[in-house]
Amino acid sequence: MTATFPKHIPPEGYIPPSRQQEPPREGYKYIGQNMKRVEDPRLLTGNGQYVGDIVLPKMAHAAVLRSDRAHARIKRIDTAKAKALAGVYLVLTGAEAKTMTGPTAQFASPPVVQYCLAVERVRHVGEAVAAVVAESRYVAEDACELIEVEYEDLPVVVDPEAAMTSTGDAVLHPERGPNNIAQQRTFRFGPVDEDFAKADVVVKRTLRWGRSGAQPLETVGCVAAYEPGSGKFTMYTNSSFLNYVGWLVGASLGVPASKLNLIPCMTGGSFGSKLFTHKAMTLAGTLARAAGRPVKYLEDRIDSITSCDNHGSDRLYRCELACKRDGTMLSLRFQVIDDYGAYFQFGVGTHGNSLCQIVGPYRINSVQMELVAVLTNKCQQGAYRGFGSEVTNWMLERMADAAADELALDPVELRRKNLIQPDQFPYVIPSGNIYDSGNYPAVLEEALRIADLPQWKKLRAEARAQGRCVGIGVATCQERSVFSATEFWSLNGTENPGFTLTSSPESTQLRIDPTGTIHVTLGSPCWGNSPETMATQIVAEQFQVDPSQVNVVYADTQSGFNSTGPGGSRFTVMIAGAIVGAAKRVKDKLLRVAGHMMETDVADLELRDGKIGVKGVPGKEKPLGEVALFAHYFRLNLPEGDDFRERARRELRVRPPAHDDAGGRPQPSRDLLPDHGQHVPRGAGRGRPEDRQDVHPRLRCGPRRGHGREPDDARRAHPRRDGAGHRHRALREVPLRRERPARDRDVRRLPDPDARRDAAGDPRRARRDALAVHRVRHQGRRRRRPDGRARSAHASGRGRALVLRRALRRAAAHAAQGARARARGRAAIGVR
Amino acid sequence: MKPPPFEYVRPGSLPEALDALARHGATGRILAGGQSLVPMMNLRLVKPAVLIDINRVPGLAEIRVDGGELVIGALARHAALLGSALVRKHCPLMADAYRWVGHGPIRNRGTLGGNISHADPASEMPAVLAACDATIGVRSAKQSRTIPAAGFFTGALATALAEGEMVTEIRVPLAQPGQGAAWEEAANRKGDFAMAGVGVLVTVAGGKCTHAAIGVAGMAKPGTRLSATEKRLVGTALDAAAIAAAARAAREEVRPSTSYHADATYKRELVETLAARALAAARDRAR
Known part of the structure; x- marks a missing residue:
């Protein structure tokens, strides 16, 4: 079948109107200015209130006995000695826990059943086998040593290719079927065969990307309390996904969401590792209920390494890139075998993500992906920085270099030739996602200019003359911003579609108390960035108050609003818009009250220096606190009417794309997020102050994580039958600050290419046009999936063509509904 | 990653430490900087019944020149040695090698005596001391003796220390002109x-x-x-x-x-x- 948009141009009427709240402007007082992080004083003085700091009355501590086998039947567990140890309150095996708590949460469809403690069979080294609750963690670990487990070893599957043909006892989940293939499907976008027929050269490569994962300083943990009277759970958690996962944890525990309140704690590092954390919550809840007292379970480093939720992609690619002799890329066809480990938490969500930017910044006309998701005796994959699309970027860049090699072309020239051109935006990629805007050639040229490639080539020649192995790498990557959870299930089989599209919202609440302090309640928890600083800057700007007058807190799940979470760089991008929306409503109300107090027309009022004053009349003003006090306690002095009856309290739920609702440029959503910048080595020290404070640390992390998976990780991550994998994982060396591969880097913002489209020379209009592109997702989606027809077609299963069409439609809709491509691109040149 | 139960003894003098060591024999372990011992205990790879903490023993952390030798107390911290002018002057090989030893927090706690008693084959200091023809001063409650560095290390994680003995000082011949x-x-x-x-x-x-x-x-x-x-x-x-x-x-x-x-x-x-x-x-x- 052919692509819906053969010329990569969105169809007429696909672009809905803008929801921009404020036009772009310059001269912000707080936004974009360097400011000490609001979060720092309490973090730097050891008062961050992490999960580990939480202490509840009568609280006990849990430890987990973990499997030293990669694959085995549990024949017998004897907990008698452990139970007899002084200070032990409870010992629970998987079989016992199963009678109290159901399978753990997951997004795969059909699910691969997983429990918080293994039942009957262990499937990877480190899988939880039994748990102990005791007066201290020390006693709990002592008791773990006293638990006797008799295993019957089963064949171990560690090679993803071998997993495709596993049979018999080597099948991890026999109830799912007779093999270890969790999902195998082919997705075809555009005229792949025709494009390959036109090719002069087909470049073929087999590429292996080993798994890696995050190592947060603070591990995953949960303090759970259960009140038998009300049947209610309270959990302190460092999950960054608590709004999304909370009610799922409730389902595992067999209680409705009304009986479960998750209270977010400060998070000590994530990069995906704090996204789900459901196993800790489910286990702590199970134990607290069974033990009859609050339980703290905090992973130690071994728990974290061997049984986490953040092992990243583990892929084997067989790629074919169809090219013309001049280097023009025509089509990409590949098989990818992805080793998901023992369970299937997000399904193939990491490939749903990949498909949103499957051609990178290149004009590749068609794509075919055969996806084989296999299950092996390794810790399950979860969310790790990039969520799978970073691997696709790597694959594309390897293929671009391979093509340059085979065609004897300069790698830069080959890339330059294939970049999507500035006048081609908005650009629909074969899988249906839309890149809204961009100027990739300009990014590349700027990178080349800053990098001073001729100089590096000279250095390379000199180094090689000395016998040193020195190379220069070039990469041009496209990175979309924010994710929508739809990608977790968008590639599910038609027979088990899972969910439909989600709006993946974010929200915030803003109110002013009688003293004039502005309280912001964020719907998403902190996961280690600077959300409070970001919110403070925006609110201070909106109200023209000193940042010290702004108080930012995080909502728990029962007081908070709809939210998805900060994963995928969503925090600033999404919540900034919600804050602006809420601020504008409260501000309107404030001005109306002030107008009445000062007997002045609202249109003549302005906010300035923490006061509300009459425009052009210095001194004629009232402090914000005085107006707030009046609004709170002296409302009887206000006239009757809706203008004043309304409470000074608003919430705004923002659905993607909220990014540009924050009001023009430069805005924090763009300034603070590295994905919107261009990473270029050399020339350190340039850039704006907030870059050095907030962006540069994150940029440093990117190359380092690439560096971390550089050695032959695949080999090292494999657990061995003798359990050596357990220890070997612990021996893996996490790259530290000193191992950073590149010392020089630079971030450049190029002028927004959208402005170019404004024929009338009105920057506001230009911005609106660009924003309109983002809007596509919602309304386009609604049009493309009317009245549930797609679902009924799923149910009837009408043949292959329909399946493919559906896949395309789903991918397109997926792209449409929040997988917005901030298509400004990145170019990186690294010299090693 | 918590250690199994153990008894903790904190002697206030060297004779007290040696007494404790004699009393507890093979079940006792000296705790100096703890940078290898404590992680191994947390991983339950070693399970000493008694920890004898020598950190309060006076006089064990000195770095001084005595005649033709640089004398380093067993409790001298890596950080102190790394920053020591005496070490730089009289044992430049040690100063050079210390650039590679651990990270700041490890060097702040870890000691040279503990390092060589642990005898990790991948560690720098055993090689440095062997190259320098250093001698290791060891004591037990009954006797004291010196062991040439080359003979002190008998294998991976194994030394010539007998039961009840601990390292008290390391003596390195001063670097000579040329x-x-x-x-x-x-x-x-x-x-x-x-x-x-x-x-x-x-x-x-x-x-x-x-x-x-x-x-x-x-x-x-x-x-x-x-x-x-x-x-x-x-x-x-x-x-x-x-x-x-x-x-x-x-x-x-x-x-x-x-x-x-x-x-x-x-x-x-x-x-x-x-x-x-x-x-x-x-x-x-x-x-």
Whole structure:
């Protein structure tokens, strides 16, 4: 079948109107200015209130006995000695826990059943086998040593290719079927065969990307309390996904969401590792209920390494890139075998993500992906920085270099030739996602200019003359911003579609108390960035108050609003818009009250220096606190009417794309997020102050994580039958600050290419046009999936063509509904 | 990652410490900096019944010159040694090697006495002390004796310390004029245990090498000297050819272990490269 948009141009009427709240402007007082992080004083003085700091009355501590086998039947567990140890309150095996708590949460469809403690069979080294609750963690670990487990070893599957043909006892989940293939499907976008027929050269490569994962300083943990009277759970958690996962944890525990309140704690590092954390919550809840007292379970480093939720992609690619002799890329066809480990938490969500930017910044006309998701005796994959699309970027860049090699072309020239051109935006990629805007050639040229490639080539020649192995790498990557959870299930089989599209919202609440302090309640928890600083800057700007007058807190799940979470760089991008929306409503109300107090027309009022004053009349003003006090306690002095009856309290739920609702440029959503910048080595020290404070640390992390998976990780991550994998994982060396591969880097913002489209020379209009592109997702989606027809077609299963069409439609809709491509691109040149 | 139960004793003097050690015998372990012992206890790889904490024992952390020797108390911290002017002056090989030892927090707690008592084959200091012909002063409740560094290390994580004995001081002959020292190392990350490390001491007089000592880390046994390679160097001008030949000889002479991060073949290659670098640097410094 052919692509819906053969010329990569969105169809007429696909672009809905803008929801921009404020036009772009310059001269912000707080936004974009360097400011000490609001979060720092309490973090730097050891008062961050992490999960580990939480202490509840009568609280006990849990430890987990973990499997030293990669694959085995549990024949017998004897907990008698452990139970007899002084200070032990409870010992629970998987079989016992199963009678109290159901399978753990997951997004795969059909699910691969997983429990918080293994039942009957262990499937990877480190899988939880039994748990102990005791007066201290020390006693709990002592008791773990006293638990006797008799295993019957089963064949171990560690090679993803071998997993495709596993049979018999080597099948991890026999109830799912007779093999270890969790999902195998082919997705075809555009005229792949025709494009390959036109090719002069087909470049073929087999590429292996080993798994890696995050190592947060603070591990995953949960303090759970259960009140038998009300049947209610309270959990302190460092999950960054608590709004999304909370009610799922409730389902595992067999209680409705009304009986479960998750209270977010400060998070000590994530990069995906704090996204789900459901196993800790489910286990702590199970134990607290069974033990009859609050339980703290905090992973130690071994728990974290061997049984986490953040092992990243583990892929084997067989790629074919169809090219013309001049280097023009025509089509990409590949098989990818992805080793998901023992369970299937997000399904193939990491490939749903990949498909949103499957051609990178290149004009590749068609794509075919055969996806084989296999299950092996390794810790399950979860969310790790990039969520799978970073691997696709790597694959594309390897293929671009391979093509340059085979065609004897300069790698830069080959890339330059294939970049999507500035006048081609908005650009629909074969899988249906839309890149809204961009100027990739300009990014590349700027990178080349800053990098001073001729100089590096000279250095390379000199180094090689000395016998040193020195190379220069070039990469041009496209990175979309924010994710929508739809990608977790968008590639599910038609027979088990899972969910439909989600709006993946974010929200915030803003109110002013009688003293004039502005309280912001964020719907998403902190996961280690600077959300409070970001919110403070925006609110201070909106109200023209000193940042010290702004108080930012995080909502728990029962007081908070709809939210998805900060994963995928969503925090600033999404919540900034919600804050602006809420601020504008409260501000309107404030001005109306002030107008009445000062007997002045609202249109003549302005906010300035923490006061509300009459425009052009210095001194004629009232402090914000005085107006707030009046609004709170002296409302009887206000006239009757809706203008004043309304409470000074608003919430705004923002659905993607909220990014540009924050009001023009430069805005924090763009300034603070590295994905919107261009990473270029050399020339350190340039850039704006907030870059050095907030962006540069994150940029440093990117190359380092690439560096971390550089050695032959695949080999090292494999657990061995003798359990050596357990220890070997612990021996893996996490790259530290000193191992950073590149010392020089630079971030450049190029002028927004959208402005170019404004024929009338009105920057506001230009911005609106660009924003309109983002809007596509919602309304386009609604049009493309009317009245549930797609679902009924799923149910009837009408043949292959329909399946493919559906896949395309789903991918397109997926792209449409929040997988917005901030298509400004990145170019990186690294010299090693 | 919590240790099993243990008893904790904190003697206030050396005789008290030695008494405790005598009383508890093989079930007792000395706690100095704890940078290896405590993680091993947390992983339950070692389970001492009694920890004898010597951190409050006075006089054990001194760094001083006594006659022709640099005397280092067993409780001297890595950080103190790294920053010590006496060490830089009188044992430049140790100063050079300390650049590679651990990270700041580890060096702040870890001690030289604890380091050599632990006798990790990948550790730098056993090789340094062996190359320097240092002697280790050890005491028990009954007696005291000195052991040459080369004989102190008997194997991986094994020393000549008898039951009830502890290291009290390390004595290093002072560096002499005409002597040059250099440490070269390869580790996956800076501060990690060495995949391979080579320490060199050479004395040059009249343009000829009159003495050479080479200690290697990362091999099967800690504190290994390469005596055959050393002999080859004596009498040469330490020119490029002599150094290259010695480096090749070192490659053959070492007895590398295979570790998780480097197999034996790779370690031999590392030794050749590192030995050549260290020899050249030491020669240049000797001039």
